[in-house]
Amino acid sequence: MKILAVMGSYRKGKTIDTLIDKAIEGAKANNDTVEVEKISLIDQNIEFCRGCMTCFRDDPSKEMAKCAITDDMNTLNPKILEADGYIFGTPVFMAHETAIMKRFLERLCYVFAKPAPKRTKLVIPKDCPMPRSNRKKKAIIITSSGIIKPRWKKFCDDATPLIKQTIKDSLNAKVVGTMYAGAIMKLGVDKYCNKAYELGKQLTS
């Protein structure tokens, strides 16, 4: 099983980086055939999506559409395609994912999604994104906040639902677990390490 971990914090060695590492430990403990690659978005040269719709218009039978931009996404996209599971981690900034995480998600959206073929009686409107690939994948999402305590998560974490929906629509990834490390300025990171480890185990169980 191949796992791609996507670290969306601006700070290495801090909350999200640490919790992703714990989740990776958990994922590996459960299954010794697991191969993990972790990327820190801050190290990647990822341009903003230009909204040119090249990917949107590309052949819907392709699992991975062409992007008009040449940058590190050219190397990352095949890894995203190959992975069986994902770990996404981001701190909440003003209740949302970091800008580097949003930029990454915008860039992968229609590369891995195609427009829905026709209006149906279901809730999928025409041209909404649906996965190009039929291969089902799994994911976990880790978020953290500085101030807002876990019990107030719903007022502070719009990152989890955004990531959840994007990866369902584009990567065909089902989220099998999430965690919110709230109020880390008061509570610290250590308190959340076991939870991250168990979450990682969930990904590979």
Ligand SMILES: Cc1cc2nc3c(=O)[nH]c(=O)nc-3n(C[C@H](O)[C@H](O)[C@H](O)COP(=O)(O)O)c2cc1C
């Ligand atoms: C610009 C900015 C906005 C932030 N917005 C929030 C927020 O809305 N709610 C909150 O509780 N913490 C907020 N924080 C605190 C971060 O969520 C916290 O520092 C982060 O989770 C730590 O993760 P890291 O150690 O991986 O950087 C914000 C921090 C910054 C710098």
